[in-house]
Amino acid sequence: MDFVDVLRKRRMVRNYRPDPVPAESIERILDAARKAPSAGFSQGVSFIVVTEEGTRRAIADLAQESSYVAAGFDPWISGAPAHIVVATSEQAYHERYQEPDKLKPDGSEIEWPIPYWWVDAGAALMLVLLGAVNEGMAAGFLGVRSLPGLRELLGIPETVTPLGIVTLGFPLPDRRSGSLERGWKAQDQVVHYERWQPQRGASYGQEAHSNPVTKPEDGLPASRGDV
Numbered sequence: 001m002d003f004v005d006v007l008r009k010r011r012m013v014r015n016y017r018p019d020p021v022p023a024e025s026i027e028r029i030l031d032a033a034r035k036a037p038s039a040g041f042s043q044g045v046s047f048i049v050v051t052e053e054g055t056r057r058a059i060a061d062l063a064q065e066s067s068y069v070a071a072g073f074d075p076w077i078s079g080a081p082a083h084i085v086v087a088t089s090e091q092a093y094h095e096r097y098q099e100p101d102k103l104k105p106d107g108s109e110i111e112w113p114i115p116y117w118w119v120d121a122g123a124a125l126m127l128v129l130l131g132a133v134n135e136g137m138a139a140g141f142l143g144v145r146s147l148p149g150l151r152e153l154l155g156i157p158e159t160v161t162p163l164g165i166v167t168l169g170f171p172l173p174d175r176r177s178g179s180l181e182r183g184w185k186a187q188d189q190v191v192h193y194e195r196w197q198p199q200r201g202a203s204y205g206q207e208a209h210s211n212p213v214t215k216p217e218d219g220l221p222a223s224r225g226d227v
C-alpha cells in the first residue's frame, strides 16, 4: 500500500471481525516493528502476540472492557482476534550503555537526557499500527492500568515493562472516541520554524482552540467516551 494511504488510513479502531489474523501478516508487521530505530541499537523493545481466546478475554478484563461497553463501545478488546503487547526494557539500555563504546571517558554510564527506552517503544508501537494498515487490517492501542496483572498473566519479567495492548484485526464500523471532538490542532500551534515561537505554541491547552480545528474525517461521527 502507498505510504501516504497507510498514514491516511491509520486510526485507532475499536471493533473487529472475529476472523483470525493471518500468521504471516503478524510476522511481517513485527519484522518491521523490530527494525525500529533504537538508541545505541539497544533493541530493548519486545512484543508478545496473543491469539488464544481465554488470554484475550483475561486481557480485556484487566483493561476493564466492561467500562468501554458501558460507554457504548463494542467489546473491542476481547473481540480483537489478536493482541500485540508492546514492552520495553530499561535494563537493556543500561546494559548496552555500559559497553565500552558507550561509556563516558571516566568509565561511567551516561546521564540519560530522557528515557530512550520509552522513545524506542513509541517508535516500534507506531510501526505496529502502520504495519497493520499496510496488511489491510486495523489496530487500536490501549493502556492497561493493572500492569502487575498483565505481568502475571503473560509471565512478563520485572525487567520488562509492557506499554499497553495493540488490538489487531479486520475492522468493522465502530464508535469513535469522544476525544476526537477536540479536533486536530492547527499546524502553527504545534510546528515552530527556526526557534520556539511562544505566540504559536503557548502552553498546552491555553490556545488549543483559538484557531479553527480540523476534525478527523472518515464519514463516521465522533461520539462521547472516555478514550
Ligand SMILES: Cc1cc2nc3c(=O)[nH]c(=O)nc-3n(C[C@H](O)[C@H](O)[C@H](O)COP(=O)(O)O)c2cc1C
Pocket: 010, 011, 012, 013, 141, 142, 143, 144, 177, 179, 180, 216, 227
Ligand atoms: C499513549 C496512548 C494511549 C492511549 N490509550 C488509549 C486507551 O487506553 N483506550 C483507548 O480507547 N484509546 C487509547 N488511545 C487512543 C487515542 O484515544 C487516539 O489515538 C486518539 O484519540 C486519536 O485518534 P486516532 O489515533 O484514531 O487518530 C491511546 C493512544 C495513545 C497514543
